[in-house]
Amino acid sequence: xxxxxxxxxxxxxxxxxxxxxxxxxxxxxxxxxxxxxxxxxxxxxxxxxxxxxxxxxxxxxxxxxxxxxxxxxxxxxxxxxxxxxxxxxxxxxxxxxxxxxxxxxxxxxxxxxxxxxxxxxxxxxxxxxxxxxxxxxxxxxxxxxxxxxxxxxxxxxxxxxxxxxxxxxxxxxxxxxxxxx
Amino acid sequence: xxxxxxxxxxxxxxxxxxxxxxxxxxxxxxxxxxxxxxxxxxxxxxxxxxxxxxxxxxxxxxxxxxxxxxxxxxxxxxxxxxxxxxxxxxxxxxxxxxxxxxxxxxxxxxxxxxxxxxxxxxxxxxxxxxxxxxxxxxxxxxxxxxxxxxxxxxxxxxxxxxxxxxxxxxxxxxxxxxxxx
Numbered sequence: 522x523x524x525x526x527x528x529x530x531x532x533x534x535x536x537x538x539x540x541x542x543x544x545x546x547x548x549x550x551x552x553x554x555x556x557x558x559x560x561x562x563x564x565x566x567x568x569x570x571x572x573x574x575x576x577x578x579x580x581x582x583x584x585x586x587x588x589x590x591x592x593x594x595x596x597x598x599x600x601x602x603x604x605x606x607x608x609x610x611x612x613x614x615x616x617x618x619x620x621x622x623x624x625x626x627x628x629x630x631x632x633x634x635x636x637x638x639x640x641x642x643x644x645x646x647x648x649x650x651x652x653x654x655x656x657x658x659x660x661x662x663x664x665x666x667x668x669x670x671x672x673x674x675x676x677x678x679x680x681x682x683x684x685x686x687x688x689x690x691x692x693x694x695x696x697x698x699x700x701x702x
Numbered sequence: 703x704x705x706x707x708x709x710x711x712x713x714x715x716x717x718x719x720x721x722x723x724x725x726x727x728x729x730x731x732x733x734x735x736x737x738x739x740x741x742x743x744x745x746x747x748x749x750x751x752x753x754x755x756x757x758x759x760x761x762x763x764x765x766x767x768x769x770x771x772x773x774x775x776x777x778x779x780x781x782x783x784x785x786x787x788x789x790x791x792x793x794x795x796x797x798x799x800x801x802x803x804x805x806x807x808x809x810x811x812x813x814x815x816x817x818x819x820x821x822x823x824x825x826x827x828x829x830x831x832x833x834x835x836x837x838x839x840x841x842x843x844x845x846x847x848x849x850x851x852x853x854x855x856x857x858x859x860x861x862x863x864x865x866x867x868x869x870x871x872x873x874x875x876x877x878x879x880x881x882x883x
Contacts, residue, residue, distance in 0.1 A: 525765035525772060525845045536716050536724060538740040541818055543717060543724050546767060556843040558767040559719040561742055563818070584706035585816040586727060586739040591706060592816055599817075629860075631868045634814045634821055635766040635773055636780075637722055637744070642868070662737040664706045679810075687812045687823070687868040694875045 525551050527558070540564075540599065541638075563640035567610040568597035568688045570628070570646040571620060572701050577669040579650075580689075581617050584664070593668060593678055594689045597642075606643040612657065614647075617665055619656040624649035628695060633687060642688055648702060672696055706732050708739070721745075721780065722819075744821035748791040749778035749869045751809070751827040752801060753882050758850040760831075761870075762798050765845065774849060774859055775870045778823075787824040793838065795828075798846055800837040805830040809876060814868060823869055829883060853877055 527548035535543040542562040550556055571579040580593045598613035600606060607625055615621045628644040659665070670678070675693050678684040684693070708729035716724040723743040731737055752760040763774045779794035781787060788806055796802045809825040840846070851859070856874050859865040865874070 525763075525847070527765055527767050536740075538726070539738070540740050541742070543742075545719070548767060550843055551845050554842070557720070559717075559721050560768045561722070561724075561818075562768075563815075566817070582706075584708055585813075586708050586729060587741045587743075587818060587820040588813060588816055592813070594816070597817075629871060630863075631866055631871045632766075632769060632773070633868050634744075634819065635769055635775070635867045636747070636778075637742075637768060638815065638819070639768040640815055662731055662735070664732050666706070682811075685812055686816045687814050687872065690810065690812045691868065691872050691875065694872065694879065698875065698879050 527551070527556075530555065559637055561638040561640075563599075563638055564602065565600040565606075565641045565643070566597055567600065567606045567613060567643045567645065568595050568692070569610045569614050569625070570595055570644070570692045570696065571614060571618060571622070571650055572646065572648045573650055573669060576701050577671055578675055578696070578701070579618050579620070580668045580670055580675070580684075581665040582668055583666070591683075592685055593683045594686055595692050597688060607645070610643070610645045615653055615656045616659045618667055619653055620650040621653050622647040622649050622651065628692075631691075644688060644692065672701060708732075708737075711736065740818055742819040742821075744780075744819055745783065746781040746787070746822045746824070747778055748781065748787045748794060748824045748826065749776050749873070750791045750795050750806070751776055751825070751873045751877065752795060752799060752803070752831055753827065753829045754831055754850060757882050758852055759856055759877070759882070760799050760801070761849045761851055761856070761865075762846040763849055764847075772864075773866055774864045775867055776873050778869060788826070791824070791826045796834055796837045797840045799848055800834055801831040802834050803828040803830050803832065812872075825869060825873065853882060
């Protein structure tokens, strides 16, 4: 296999934020020339497909500032430093939907935007939901609305582009293929 | 429907790059409080699922600096300013694989990381590929290797995490469901 590795000559930190860091790497290319790579560092994220006893999927509707619009997505959240993805998944499920689970199935993982960001998304599913009496609170700058939808209703929202993000699109295709159980 | 819109009070530009811009928006939340949103602006991207006459899918293997590893992905690229996504798709197909097409089918679109970036990905498919004698050159800092794989071979690379990005994972699930034709 050809080796296309790009060696870092210098890293220039641009920004250290609450969610992302940004840096510019000067790299040596496989042909010996140099170039710059703009890189967003992200802690990684989890998403969870929560399926209720009566075959509804629980979604959260929330405003996405980068897009200046409201999207309907499966519950998701950022990894806290050092936290196992399963722990994040259960925490975010509880905070966003008021449900918890002790039966989490790993579905897959993928990098969301490998060209400019290192964000990885771990995807889980659960068919075993239990209502939490006093669920953990969300971050104080988070506002979401819960929606329970059948797979057919969710597919309609894909067509209408109210569901319009990669992880949720993948999740719906996955359920369509494997079934909800 | 509840309105969760976050109004921008101030935008602070952090970085203007070749691929991404970064900005911090001060916003007013639905409860009247304020918060900050870290936002990556991206021109958007296209990806294309190229299927050959003998039912192989054409992939490109390339080094992804943000991940410090090599991934196998479907051909993809950034939108040039003002360019229609179909035009970008055909250009990137030619540059990366040496094939062109005049029959492009729109599959779907999705935002890759709506929490911090506005990147949208338009996904296309073609079953009609024609070899280009002297294909357009790639950007001079791009190095890729072409791989023609059956769907089963591609699924194995998903398990081995050589295929490990959202658009390619979606594409493989899509082909699995709809067939290659």
